[in-house]
Structures are given as structure tokens and as C-alpha cells.
Amino acid sequence: MSFESNGEIACCGGKLLKLSHKSNEIGSHMDVNIYLPKQYYNGDGNPIPVIYFLSGLTCTPQNASEKAFWQIQADNYGFSIVFPDTSPRGDEIPDDKDQSYDFGLGAGFYVDATEKPFADHYRMFSYIHEELPHALDKFFNRDAKKLEFVHNTGITGHSMGGYGALTGFLKYYGKDRYVSCSAFAPIVNPSQVPWGQKAFTGYLGHDKELWKQHDPSYIIKNVDNTTGSEILIHQGSSDPFLEKQLRPDLLLEAVKGTSWENKIKVNVVDGFDHSYYFVSSFVPQHAAFHAKNLGLI
Numbered sequence: 001m002s003f004e005s006n007g008e009i010a011c012c013g014g015k016l017l018k019l020s021h022k023s024n025e026i027g028s029h030m031d032v033n034i035y036l037p038k039q040y041y042n043g044d045g046n047p048i049p050v051i052y053f054l055s056g057l058t059c060t061p062q063n064a065s066e067k068a069f070w071q072i073q074a075d076n077y078g079f080s081i082v083f084p085d086t087s088p089r090g091d092e093i094p095d096d097k098d099q100s101y102d103f104g105l106g107a108g109f110y111v112d113a114t115e116k117p118f119a120d121h122y123r124m125f126s127y128i129h130e131e132l133p134h135a136l137d138k139f140f141n142r143d144a145k146k147l148e149f150v151h152n153t154g155i156t157g158h159s160m161g162g163y164g165a166l167t168g169f170l171k172y173y174g175k176d177r178y179v180s181c182s183a184f185a186p187i188v189n190p191s192q193v194p195w196g197q198k199a200f201t202g203y204l205g206h207d208k209e210l211w212k213q214h215d216p217s218y219i220i221k222n223v224d225n226t227t228g229s230e231i232l233i234h235q236g237s238s239d240p241f242l243e244k245q246l247r248p249d250l251l252l253e254a255v256k257g258t259s260w261e262n263k264i265k266v267n268v269v270d271g272f273d274h275s276y277y278f279v280s281s282f283v284p285q286h287a288a289f290h291a292k293n294l295g296l297i
């Protein structure tokens with residue numbers, strides 16, 4: 001599996017690589033950005049841990065690369081950060097019938113679709129958690145293990161991407177993949193909110209029992225927190241999507257009486273909205289959290 005370069009940009013002490021590759025899962029080309037920190041170029045040769053940042057509705061890999069300010073934190077602690085796309089792209093890819101922003105292109109919701117016409121291309125769960133990490137591993141680690149794409153990794157994301165991060169972390173829990181998970185204003189209970197209900201109906205159909213297998217607020221009840229993991233969440237109090245779409249209270253309610261009770265730290269931050277002004281304000285705290293879990297500090 002090979003990646004083509006669409007540009008290499010000097011940034012902080014390292015480089016942001018804009019890549020694209022042919023994905024077998026998605027059946028078309030996918031763009032992905034990766035920031036290689038200064039330690040990649042001048043470090044001691046130890047493999048560099050990777051954090052995956054899953055973006056929200058309407059995003060491409062550029063939004064977070066340009067506006068989240070992860071790069072300076074990556075240099076501070078010595079991790080790399082991968083910014084995948086949020087859906088398949090291209091003329092042949094089916095979109096929402098009304099071309100709305102919350103379904104179809106830019107809104108793959110990090111699930112493997114089972115419904116036509118989306119099932120052929122919208123395989124974002126398998127792409128993000130299997131194909132992409134292994135493809136990056138093969139490409140970057142041909143000669144020596146330079147970057148840890150598959151094991152001892154972190155995952156985070158914003159909004160729809162926060163949903164994707166929570167789901168991936170929980171579904172792979174105990175499987176030597178993600179050792180650290182955080183989220184910015186995540187959709188925590190998609191089965192119960194309009195964005196999630198629209199996506200799940202379109203990608204997965206009408207079976208609400210099946211939806212539960214893709215919903216962190218249900219999945220978490222069947223995952224034993226064997227290592228005392230904590231999940232860090234920030235949520236703006238002035239986020240216009242808080243009451244209708246995000247509802248972090250539903251996740252806290254779901255974990256009551258489970259091994260995750262008191263392990264999910266929801267920080268409601270006064271006056272912040274849903275934008276990258278909010279995300280970038282709390283990236284330093286999330287970076288420190290992941291760095292600790294990844295053994296960097």
C-alpha cells in the first residue's frame with residue numbers, strides 16, 4: 001500500500017505531510033494528513049507514539065491540521081498525530097439525497113454502512129481502525145520501526161469524531177490498540193439524538209438493536225474497565241449543539257454502577273462554543289493527558 005504526497009509543509013519543529021492513498025475498504029482514494037514531530041527528525045530513534053484525531057461533520061483532514069494547534073503539543077511531548085478524512089470522496093460516491101451537511105460526504109460517522117447505496121464505500125470503521133493504521137505502518141516503517149501506528153496509540157476527536165474516538169477505543173479495549181482516549185464535545189449517545197439517528201438509519205437501517213452495537217453509551221456497559229482507564233472530555237457550555245445532539249450527561253448516566261463510573265471526566269467549560277476556538281483551547285490539556293497515558297511523561 002503506497003501513499004502519494006500532496007505536499008509537505010514545515011510546521012513548528014516538524015512537518016505536516018498531506019498524503020492520499022487508494023483504500024480497499026473505501027474503494028476510492030482517501031486523503032490523510034500526518035504531523036511528524038521534531039523528534040521524528042532529531043530524536044533518539046525510539047518509536048514515536050501516534051494519536052488519531054477524528055474530525056467532525058463537514059471536515060476534511062485540513063480543518064484540524066490548520067485550526068486545532070496539535071502540532072506544537074506533538075513537539076512538546078514527542079508524539080505524531082494523524083488527521084484522517086471524515087468520509088469517502090469523489091464523483092462516484094453516493095451523497096445525502098438533499099446534500100445536507102450531516103449525512104453522506106463529510107459525514108461518514110465512522111461506521112461500516114450496511115445499507116444501499118452506502119455499503120460499498122462508507123466503510124469508515126474498518127478504514128480508520130484497521131486499514132489506515134496498517135497501511136501507515138507499512139509505509140513509514142519499511143526499514144525500521146519509527147512510528148507506533150498500531151499499538152500503544154491514542155485516539156481523540158471532535159463532535160462526530162469524538163463519537164468515533166469513543167467507539168473505537170471501547171470496541172478495541174483490551175486488544176492492545178488504543179491506550180488513551182479523549183474527546184471534544186462528542187456525540188455520546190447517537191441512538192438518542194437527531195444527528196446519530198439520521199446517520200444510523202441511513203448507514204445501518206432501522207434495527208435499533210443493531211444501533212446499540214455502534215453507540216458508546218451502550219457499548220461501554222459491556223466493556224470491563226480492567227486497567228482503570230480514564231476518558232477525558234471537554235464540552236463548551238455555550239455549544240449550540242449541547243442540548244440536542246451531544247448530551248454528555250447521557251454517557252455519565254449510562255456508566256452509573258459500572259466499572260467506568262467516575263472514570264469519565266466531563267469538563268464543562270464556561271462560555272465555549274462548538275468551534276475550533278474551543279477545540280484548540282483545550283488541545284494542550286488533551287495532549288498532556290495522552291502523553292501521560294502513552295508513557296511520554
Ligand SMILES: N[C@@H](CCC(=O)N[C@@H](CSC=O)C(=O)NCC(=O)O)C(=O)O
Pocket residue numbers: 055056057058059063101158159160161274275276
Ligand atoms: N451547519 C454547520 C455545522 C457543521 C459543524 O459545526 N461542523 C463541526 C463539527 S460538528 C460535529 O460533528 C466542524 O468541525 N466544522 C468545521 C470547522 O472547521 O469548524 C456548518 O456547516 O458549519
